[in-house]
Amino acid sequence: MAADTTVYKEIEGKGGDYFSLIGWLGVMILAALYAVYNMEHHGHVVTGMTNAVVWGTPHVLAIFLIVAASGALNVASISSVFGRTHYKPLSRISALTAVALLAGGLMVLVLDLGRPDRLIVAMTYYNFKSIFAWNIILYNGFFVIVLAYLWMMMERRMNPHSKKIGMMAFLWRLILTTGTGSIFGFLVARPGYDAAIMAPLFIAMSFAFGLAFFIIMISVSYKASDRPLGDFILFKMRNLLGVFIAAVLYFTAVQHLTNLYAAEHAGIEAFILWDGGIYTFLFWVVQIGLGSLIPLAILFNPASGRSCQGIMTAAGLVIIGGIAQLYVIIIGGQAFPLQLFPGMEVSSSFFDGAVHSYAPSHWEVMLGLGGIAAAILIIVIAVKYLPLLPTSLSDAKIDPHHKVK
Secondary structure, eight states: OOGGGOOEEOOOOOTHHHHHHHHHHHHHHHHHHHHHHHHHHHOGGGSSOOSSOOSOHHHHHHHHHHHHHHHHTHHHHHHHTTOOGGGGGGHHHHHHHHHHHHHHHHHHHHHTTSSTTHHHHHHHSOOTTOHHHHHHHHHHHHHHHHHHHHHHHHSGGGGGGHHHHHHHHHHHHHHHHHHHHHHHHTOTTSTTTOOTTHHHHHHHHHHHHHHHHHHHHHHHHHHHTTOOBOHHHHHHHHHHHHHHHHHHHHHHHHHHHHHHHSGGGHHHHHIIIIIOTHHHHIIIIIIIIIIIIHHHHHHTSTTGGGSHHHHHHHHHHHHHHHHHHHHIIIIIHHHSOOOSSTTSOOOOTTOTTSOOOOOOOHHHHHHHHHHHHHHHHHHHHHHHHSOOEESOBOHHHHOTTOOOO
16 A cells, blocks of 8 residues: 555544534533542542542543553654555554643643642752653653654655654654653652562563554544454554553563562562452452453454454453552552661551552542543544545555455
8 A cells, every 4th residue: 555645634524423522522521620629628638538548530531541542652653664555544643642641641740739839839849850740841852842743754755854853753652651761660668669670561561552542532533433444454453452462461570570579579579469449359359350451352253353343342341441550559658658667667657668548549540540531632622623534554565465356
């Protein structure tokens, strides 16, 4: 398929269905803003967060969106950097999806600050010994580079430069996800975080989560607009998703096996793997079972792996498992007590040495879901008014070896 023959066109929304979707997404965003108002007015006491568990459900969903944003750029990167031309028709929507997911994730983080104006301080005064300060630069840079990449793909005169900016976007997204994973890897005070493998683990997670979201978004968009979506491109993304799921499983196994080898991490490993209650359940049942093993079985089953419905189901389970994985890492890592005096038992009226309880409030859930709704709303509006989606992804258009039957 010659890349310059691809025809891009806006989606012609089907009146009521389109505006109904816009309305529901708007309601979710308004609910999130109402949650922010209550959290601002009454304080974080209305949430499940405490001075021990300071990162709650909103942070889990926000970091999921930020990590997935990097992975959503996979398709564009594979096309520009690695020369896989069959992915090129999806490069525009891949870049837009990455920007939308990052915007949704950052919306949640900013609104959960308690005072969003504090972001001005973070953007004007930098402590370069803080990984958080570096991430401010990485997030802003991601917006600039990916939007420039999208412009060069959409503007015919700039097409010759898209490969160079695509390479820059590819490298930047790896650095961004490394920075996000390093937020936890550098926190040596918490045994659940202190691990250099957090950076490659988060990169693998970004590949899987972002591609899973992208597969669902593409499948729904083409079905809703009655555009042909062939098996060739769908099966290519299916195989890629399977590889990324296996990579996440591998790095997760390495993380826990190396922690089990180190005596200093025996406590947190026992907590996560068999003594942690809800965290152990989320790890084994949701993250490993529902989010990894079952999707792999679905994707590589000769029957379910060759149907759009089966692939979408697997992608949906990967997203659920991904949220559970981040919940275990972020909240489970805080719930386990700090090791103030290694080798000693610590107890006080302040619950030192005790496992900290946490239960998400509906305000937190509303805020987190509002960020997801905001990301989807950006995509829904963009595909209606901008030529981002090819009019056809049929095998005849995409598969260079397609034979007419």
